[in-house]
Amino acid sequence: MLIAGGGFAALEALLALRALAPERVRVTLLSASPVLAYKPAATTEAFDEAPPLTYDLETIAADVGASFRCDRLEAVASQHHKVRLASFAYVGYDALVLAVGARAASAIPGALTFRDQREVHHIRQLTSELDAGRLGRIVFAVPPGCSWPLPLYELALLTAARLQERDGDGGEIVLVSPELAPLEVFGAQVSRLVGDLLSDRGVRFVGDTAPQRVQRDGALVLGSGKTIDADCVLATPVLRGPRITGLPTDRWDFVTTDGLGAVIGLPDVYAAGDMTSFPIKQGGLAAQQADLIAQCIAAKHGAVVMKTRVQHVLRARLVGGAHPVFLRTELDELGQATAATLQLERVRDEGTAALAEKVFGRYLTPYLQTREPVLSASPEV
Numbered sequence: 596m597l598i599a600g601g602g603f604a605a606l607e608a609l610l611a612l613r614a615l616a617p618e619r620v621r622v623t624l625l626s627a628s629p630v631l632a633y634k635p636a637a638t639t640e641a642f643d644e645a646p647p648l649t650y651d652l653e654t655i656a657a658d659v660g661a662s663f664r665c666d667r668l669e670a671v672a673s674q675h676h677k678v679r680l681a682s683f684a685y686v687g688y689d690a691l692v693l694a695v696g697a698r699a700a701s702a703i704p705g706a707l708t709f710r711d712q713r714e715v716h717h718i719r720q721l722t723s724e725l726d727a728g729r730l731g732r733i734v735f736a737v738p739p740g741c742s743w744p745l746p747l748y749e750l751a752l753l754t755a756a757r758l759q760e761r762d763g764d765g766g767e768i769v770l771v772s773p774e775l776a777p778l779e780v781f782g783a784q785v786s787r788l789v790g791d792l793l794s795d796r797g798v799r800f801v802g803d804t805a806p807q808r809v810q811r812d813g814a815l816v817l818g819s820g821k822t823i824d825a826d827c828v829l830a831t832p833v834l835r836g837p838r839i840t841g842l843p844t845d846r847w848d849f850v851t852t853d854g855l856g857a858v859i860g861l862p863d864v865y866a867a868g869d870m871t872s873f874p875i876k877q878g879g880l881a882a883q884q885a886d887l888i889a890q891c892i893a894a895k896h897g898a899v900v901m902k903t904r905v906q907h908v909l910r911a912r913l914v915g916g917a918h919p920v921f922l923r924t925e926l927d928e929l930g931q932a933t934a935a936t937l938q939l940e941r942v943r944d945e946g947t948a949a950l951a952e953k954v955f956g957r958y959l960t961p962y963l964q965t966r967e968p969v970l971s972a973s974p975e976v
Contacts, residue, residue, distance in 0.1 A: 596892065597678065597686060599668045600694030601626030601652050603954050604868030604881035608692050610958035611889030613659045616898040624656045625678075625686070627667035627695075630969065631655070634711040635878060635953035638749040639914060641718035642757070648968045655966070668695060670840035673861040679840075690863045690892050693850065694885065695837050697869035697876060702738035702833035705809025709750065710832050718750065721827060722757055725766060734815050734825040736806035737772035740833040741847065743876050745911055747831045748778060748789065752915020755796035769823060771801045771815065780875060781909065781924045782932035792916040806830065837870050845872050854905045854928070856888040865891070874930035879910050882956030910955045 596612075598605050605624065612620050633648035640647060656663035667681035671693075677685050701708040707717055724730050735751040737744045751770045758766045770777075770793065776786035777793060777800055793800050805818035806828075814822040836848030843851050843859050849872040851859045856871075858864040865888040868881030887905065894900045907926040912919055924932045952960050 596620055596690040596692070597623050597625060597688040598692045598694065599625045599678070600692075600696065600868070601628050601631055602694060602696050602868065602881070603631075603878040603956060603959060604694035604885040605692070606631060606652075606655065606962075607882040607956045607959045608694060608867065608885035608889050609656070609659060609661060610956075610962055611886050612893060613661075614958055615889055615893035615900055616896050617660075619896040619898055620892065622656075622659075622661040623664060623686075624652060624661050625664050625666060625668060625680075626652055627665070627681070629653065629665050632712060633953070633968070635746070637709075637711045637715055638746050638753065640712065641715045641750070642722065642753050644719075647712045647715070650963065650966055651969050668693075668839060671842055671861070671864065673841060673864055676863065688863070690895075691865065692885070692888055692892075693839070693842075693858070693864065693866040693870060694868045694881070695839070695870055697834040697849070698837060699832035699834060701830070702740060702742070703736055703806050703808060703815075703828065703830040706736060706806075706815075706828040706830040708830050708832050709746065718829075721829075722754065725754065725757060726761060728766075730766065730826045732767040732769060732825050734769045734771060734823055734828045736815060736828055736830040737770075737774065738830055738833050739773045739805040739818070741835075741874070741876065742831045742833050744772065744774070744780075744831055745778065745877075745913065747829070748793075749913060749915045750829065751798050752792060752796050752913075755798045756915060759796065768796070768798045769801060769825070770798055771804060771806050771817070771823065773803065773805045775803050777802070778913075778922070780926075780930070780932060781911075781922050785922050785924065785932075788920065789913070789922075792913075792920070795916065834869060834876055842866075855891055856884050857891070873907070875907070875909065875926060877909060877911070878954035879956065880907055880926075882954065882959055883907065886957055912953050 631650040636648050653663040670679040677687050699710045735747045755768045777789040807816045809828050814824050815828050850866045851872050852866050856865045867884035869876040890900045910923045
């Protein structure tokens, strides 16, 4: 079988199949990049001078008995059980797991878009100017549309903490978002807690408004027509599907799947992670989708697999406050939080390696704790 992708969902599927059907499935891992870039760590890397976390995919594949091919998937010919690659090669499959991620595009003209490790040096330059007192107001803007806002909250909190270290002289941090409340995807209780964290750090939250563009004078224009003066505006990207020929997609190019990850209308083709039409794009959710797919494939190959109910548990580690905060909620099929399963945990002991994880995968998280990252000045992400 073929797994296309080099991120969290692809590796979770690979590791899950090794655990569930080690002697029944032969796997090839296909990725356009030779490394897994641990993108969620980019926010803290910008402030602690840590090198980027990357892991060698060929080494991981060999470690679990899979083969690895560095190439980009461009088309799926499901009727022939083949895929076309950027190298113009064709590769056959009996089962195909797609986990190639989404396209990240700038959504607010004039703003600096923070995607991952590629923008870390910009954040370091910004904090340097902040320390020198050359910046008065920094605005962090969540764009309208499909995006994952948590990194922007971390950047706002970490930048505000930097201000407080120098007594907050002359600096202001503002977070603007279409959300009605901070991180509302987690539900009302988490929103209140995150709102308190922002307030404690002196971050002003402006919700229920859509940032549009940055004017020449630096001001951020809002959907209402009002503006917010700024010396710098940072934004998260808006996400779109990967545009692979031969796949059914919605209007934003996200691949449509059923509840078990099977691509609608294509036999033996599955998809997981940010490329799918599930509205919330987050690495831990992608890993859960990959687990369901691995269970289906393992069962089809005769493995005895304990069936689990389809669920979407959103877990995240938010840094930037006095202590890291773990957020957890269960989502329905529309990506809405269900308050009955909401759990919060403030972490005081940071001595456990697992607490440093930003993405929670049943198989991937413990596996990466056993692997040494490779050092790279500029990872391919």
